[in-house]
Amino acid sequence: MGDEDWEAEIIKPHVSSYVPVFEKDKYSSGANGDTFNRTSASSSDAGESNKRENTPTVGSFGVGKGFGNRGFSNNKFEEGDSSGFWKESTNDCEDNQTRSRGFSKRGGYQDGNDSEASGPSRRGGRGSFRGCRGGFGLGRPSNEYDQDEGTQRAGSLFGSRRPALSGAGNGDTYQSRSGSGSGRGGYKGLNEEVITGSGKNSWKSEAEGGESGDIQGPKVTYIPPPPPEDEDSIFAHYQTGINFDKYDTILVEVSGHDAPPAILTFEEANLCQTLNNNIAKAGYTKLTPVQKYSIPIILAGRDLMACAQTGSGKTAAFLLPILAHMMRDGITASRFKELQEPECIIVAPTRELINQIYLEARKFSFGTCVRAVVIYGGTQLGHSIRQIVQGCNILCATPGRLMDIIGKEKIGLKQVKYLVLDEADRMLDMGFGPEMKKLISCPGMPSKEQRQTLLFSATFPEEIQRLAGEFLKSNYLFVAVGQVGGACRDVQQTILQVGQYSKREKLVEILRNIGDERTMVFVETKKKADFIATFLCQEKISTTSIHGDREQREREQALGDFRCGKCPVLVATSVAARGLDIENVQHVINFDLPSTIDEYVHRIGRTGRCGNTGRAISFFDPESDNHLAQPLVKVLSDAQQDVPAWLEEIAFSTYVPGFSGSTRGNVFASVDTRKNYQAKSTLNAAGFSSSSQAPNPVDDESWD
Numbered sequence: 001m002g003d004e005d006w007e008a009e010i011i012k013p014h015v016s017s018y019v020p021v022f023e024k025d026k027y028s029s030g031a032n033g034d035t036f037n038r039t040s041a042s043s044s045d046a047g048e049s050n051k052r053e054n055t056p057t058v059g060s061f062g063v064g065k066g067f068g069n070r071g072f073s074n075n076k077f078e079e080g081d082s083s084g085f086w087k088e089s090t091n092d093c094e095d096n097q098t099r100s101r102g103f104s105k106r107g108g109y110q111d112g113n114d115s116e117a118s119g120p121s122r123r124g125g126r127g128s129f130r131g132c133r134g135g136f137g138l139g140r141p142s143n144e145y146d147q148d149e150g151t152q153r154a155g156s157l158f159g160s161r162r163p164a165l166s167g168a169g170n171g172d173t174y175q176s177r178s179g180s181g182s183g184r185g186g187y188k189g190l191n192e193e194v195i196t197g198s199g200k201n202s203w204k205s206e207a208e209g210g211e212s213g214d215i216q217g218p219k220v221t222y223i224p225p226p227p228p229e230d231e232d233s234i235f236a237h238y239q240t241g242i243n244f245d246k247y248d249t250i251l252v253e254v255s256g257h258d259a260p261p262a263i264l265t266f267e268e269a270n271l272c273q274t275l276n277n278n279i280a281k282a283g284y285t286k287l288t289p290v291q292k293y294s295i296p297i298i299l300a301g302r303d304l305m306a307c308a309q310t311g312s313g314k315t316a317a318f319l320l321p322i323l324a325h326m327m328r329d330g331i332t333a334s335r336f337k338e339l340q341e342p343e344c345i346i347v348a349p350t351r352e353l354i355n356q357i358y359l360e361a362r363k364f365s366f367g368t369c370v371r372a373v374v375i376y377g378g379t380q381l382g383h384s385i386r387q388i389v390q391g392c393n394i395l396c397a398t399p400g401r402l403m404d405i406i407g408k409e410k411i412g413l414k415q416v417k418y419l420v421l422d423e424a425d426r427m428l429d430m431g432f433g434p435e436m437k438k439l440i441s442c443p444g445m446p447s448k449e450q451r452q453t454l455l456f457s458a459t460f461p462e463e464i465q466r467l468a469g470e471f472l473k474s475n476y477l478f479v480a481v482g483q484v485g486g487a488c489r490d491v492q493q494t495i496l497q498v499g500q501y502s503k504r505e506k507l508v509e510i511l512r513n514i515g516d517e518r519t520m521v522f523v524e525t526k527k528k529a530d531f532i533a534t535f536l537c538q539e540k541i542s543t544t545s546i547h548g549d550r551e552q553r554e555r556e557q558a559l560g561d562f563r564c565g566k567c568p569v570l571v572a573t574s575v576a577a578r579g580l581d582i583e584n585v586q587h588v589i590n591f592d593l594p595s596t597i598d599e600y601v602h603r604i605g606r607t608g609r610c611g612n613t614g615r616a617i618s619f620f621d622p623e624s625d626n627h628l629a630q631p632l633v634k635v636l637s638d639a640q641q642d643v644p645a646w647l648e649e650i651a652f653s654t655y656v657p658g659f660s661g662s663t664r665g666n667v668f669a670s671v672d673t674r675k676n677y678q679a680k681s682t683l684n685a686a687g688f689s690s691s692s693q694a695p696n697p698v699d700d701e702s703w704d
């Protein structure tokens, strides 16, 4: 599905279609209670027995010049005047697969008729002008996930930055991409402090010269506000939901050799008193399944690939045992030093997510001498360095910034004992995979035999599992909570057939029904995110937006406004699809379906977290979404959701050979891929599956 054809929309009659009615009493029930139909032990048993390709169009939102130049900050959207919605060349996610350096055209300075061409080719290679956001795009520009220096420099070239959305709260105007610039996060050019490395960089990231100053250009000046220091804020948490206890019924499967038995309680983990206090202050009284299994595995020093549904506590599942190890090893407080050598590195694909992980690390390490630090793109490099040199035991980082800092020799890797890839499938795919490979082959980085590597996600496609072998010891354990890649059952999923010309109207109808309940609306492109947010503001629906073309300051502001309820609607691209844990998100609307089913699972997982219920409504456009019909049917049926007959029909008519059976084939890797090579698993003492024989050594080799 491409962008909507707005021009055509004007002449095409709107087709009304069903709008679901939101009844709160229905809402809270959902189809949550049933257990997965698996043969392994449930977690509660454990202790007992143990591009879309967008084509350019003429015309943009403003008049004459496009967004970047004139933007629409002063142009209220009026449907009748809009001759067309320009087409965006790449979606937010695609960007991260482009490692280009150079200049940007869009955003900062773009003619209305000057649509970007599709795909990376137009992004330019190294040293070229980069087709995005009007600025120097050095390093890893416009990576939706980790937009480091490129993004932050972008748009600055012309001396102005886009103001933040101003529609927040009143829905009147929605300013974005204005070329007139508010100066927020503005370009200070060469006057900005440049912190350079020692000058003897023996290893540099691909982004060398990015923010690091090797190549001069506009600098990122944004310094994120420090998080509140008071204990109440540090331990602030939301309540687990009515379905939290039902987590116990989810089947868990562990594969690999000699898996330690699961634990049932926090006490069994034998954590130190400080950690136990922090767990209690965080409001955790009971382990989630992924925690029951992962904590003892990590405590036993094993490598782990863990797959568990969205919102089920994977973050604590790796943080707690790592911290416990550190405490047990008598870690000493790290002091001010120019070169810090953290014991733990955690990487995640988006800035907001890594910040969230950092806050969790800070929470659980409260009162210990362990110091966690977060660094991510879109913020001033000097600020990152200042945070690090003060001491760093746990470094939480987005990939680009991490590589820059390593290149600056502010971080040494010799002491790394724990390497965590959150959203690991994302971290290992085409976008970040090369960066991660560089990380593990950086000088000083202990080999996989010497470090403990932990991979967590809600989705783990087979091919990514295979790639992961390079990162993990061959005897790693694989924990699958429920269906690998399956959707959270606490999310009630509705798929509506909505043609592109009816989407906006439908969206407004739904949002009006929803009222003030917090809702995330996912769209496929950054431009559309702006456009829809503007449109909703004009419909008097308080809306903000987050996407990769927004400055980091704006992104954080948007998230803050959404979190606090000032703007109950957040229009987002896939940058917000993974990991974000926002209280009280009751609805997710896929205005555009994503291109992959995994992305769908992550997106809808922004609601229905931690035992709370949520609803997801997706607009399915038969013109463009048919490829998703089969995997959607599988996801829906696995999560025991109603599958619309029309969707089944489409799925059937778009039958793909090899996609067969009641579960409709292998949309997900339903198991540890090593199982293909292993003998049949047996139930171990803890009641979960544990492989009884060594993998075939030949196959094993292929993992290295």
Ligand SMILES: Nc1ncnc2c1ncn2[C@@H]1O[C@H](COP(=O)(O)OP(=O)(O)OP(=O)(O)O)[C@@H](O)[C@H]1O
Binding pocket: 237, 238, 240, 283, 284, 285, 286, 287, 288, 291, 308, 309, 310, 311, 312, 313, 314, 315, 316, 457, 458, 578, 579, 580, 581, 605, 609, 610
């Ligand atoms: N044992 C627990 N008891 C109570 N709350 C918990 C527990 N474990 C985690 N939580 C809370 O559940 C929420 C979701 O946890 P978390 O963000 O780690 O989920 P996740 O599995 O990583 O999700 P995603 O796949 O979307 O990244 C957080 O607010 C977290 O504090």
